[in-house]
Amino acid sequence: MGKKILLLITSLSLIVGCSEMMRNRAAYIKLPPIPQGASYVGSEACGDCHEDYIQESTNVHLKIASFEVPQGVKTGCESCHGPASLHVEGEGDTEKIIRFGPEGLEPDEIAGVCVSCHQAGTHFNWAGSIHAENEVACTTCHKIHGNKNKNLLVDKETALCAKCHQDINAKTYFASHHPIKEGKMGCSDCHNPHGSASPEAGMLKTEERVNDLCLKCHTRYQGPFVFEHDPVVEDCLICHDPHGTVANNLLRQQEPFICLQCHEAHFHAARASNNVATVFAPGDPSNVIAPSDHGFTKSFMTKCTQCHSKVHGSDLPSQSVPGAGAALTR
Template sequence: MVKWYVGLLVFVVLAAGCTQELAEKRAQTIKPPEVAPGAEYVGTDTCLECHEDRALDAKHNVHLRLASYEAPGYQVGCEGCHGPGSVHVEAMSEDEVEKGLEAILRFGEDGYHGEESSAVCLTCHNAGETMHWAGSAHAEHDVACISCHKIHDNPRAQLLAKNEFELCSQCHRDVQAKMYFISRHPVKEGHMSCGDCHNPHGTGNPIAGMLRTEERLNDLCLTCHTRYQGPFVFEHDPVIEDCTICHDPHGAVANNLLKQNEPFVCLQCHEAHFHATRDNAQPGFVFPDDTVINDAEGTGTDPVLFKDPYTGETPSITSSPHGWQRSFLTKCTQCHQQVHGSDLPSQSLPSRGMGLTR
């Protein structure tokens, strides 16, 4: 027990030392861009003397609630994003508006935007969820942090500019349309979000793109659909390779997010079942096409009688036109129910269920 406590104490001391060292390194290397050389930090209270409309922003904006000890190595408050404000304050007090605006970092249409504005955010947000932003698809397409996040006067979680589904739909219109199909994930209803499957800041995985998976796409699907994980004795190759071979995760007209209805989704890889080619007239009664069966009044057409070609006997059943085709070309899962994988029939008893004898 004593050894355990000693080990824990050593770990805490080492962790504290590493944290302090990292903080000092950040303080030396990660700083906001200097737009006014020689400017000094004056504090948030000084900023609020003129920008009093931002005083209420402290209720929602986490940047204004941070204490210095919570972000070692970083400047907190207004100047954490807008840079040191002494030159700006001095110029504005002397009514030198143009000089004052140039002496502070501004964002949006009249200031920094695109890659430049994101670089300011990344001075702090350079780890965790955002550490791979530089190589992400959004960054490559000049999407900025402020394209999705509204920093001031925003009560939404994570300072999103809009509801997440609405925000993503601004650009991803094709995905938005699929969310109105009959079969879909419950994103539009609010039970899921785009961020459950995608990391909009990038993942660093060139294969997965923005998907939240370290390996295959299937591993992401299996975080919820664990019953399809296996391993199975009889495995379905497309299931192992990629779930999206058969399913469209954003929505589909066919049930269960299938890209096509059965049997067409199966016929992309499999040939039509050989039973579907069986002649419906062997054995059975078959009614000629475009005819009416005899009713109580005796009107209509009698069925054509066939004899079994093998026994010569008259069959005692009546089959409908195209019966075999309907049976084997309508829904494959009527018989093959475990399309994701199965352990039946048992490999340990090969003679059972296989029509084999020992």
């Protein structure tokens, strides 16, 4: 009986939690109000005043035909700006039409207009995305009219993202970095700015593990290996910072310090040598390195990958300690 009550409580908690999540998601998308009594007049009427907008060759929205949209959905200018009859009759009264300028729609209302069409594929998770939660409007990144940039972005992708993510942009100038500033990669190669199934992970383009995204390019580290390195299997970001680091190979710290966060000093670099004191000048105590210091001195001045080069996994067992598991050696 107690188990049934616990199961019921758990189920109710999940239902309430899901309902709350859906309410929060809905808060980021809202259809803007349409002027009462307005009707559709067609894009030709807009051309009387906005001829330059009507003749734009770079605006893909103007190229959408009526047979490409569901029945009843309008195309042309009024697909975004709403019915324009009152706007036309009022000689351009901006209060009689949906407008997107600084004094126009709120971010959630702008999303309501855009998501009415862009609601599948890469835009599916916009409502629950970090950008939506922080009131980033579609027009913050996209400029619809008079724009020749790819995807109608207001600026080049990396420069646009850097306007807000300045701390991340700074990392791309570290000694070790992905080729972003060189133009061989962009932010959208790894991130979906319109939201993903894992918004807490930085809207990464993966439905599962972070590793699955990394392995799309770094396939040689995928394995399978007989002896696996546990942090590698769990998450690449435990050891690597993909945006850039001072250490080589995008490591969060230099060797051997990054290894010593999990592993104690190795026996051949520390323990075995702890039994021997090194004397540089006989009879001079100041030139004697104590046994306990000598091993750690060696370990701190040695890269672990000199011997353990296969840190992502290996098919070789430990050669020095039988049964000790993976050595991750060459």
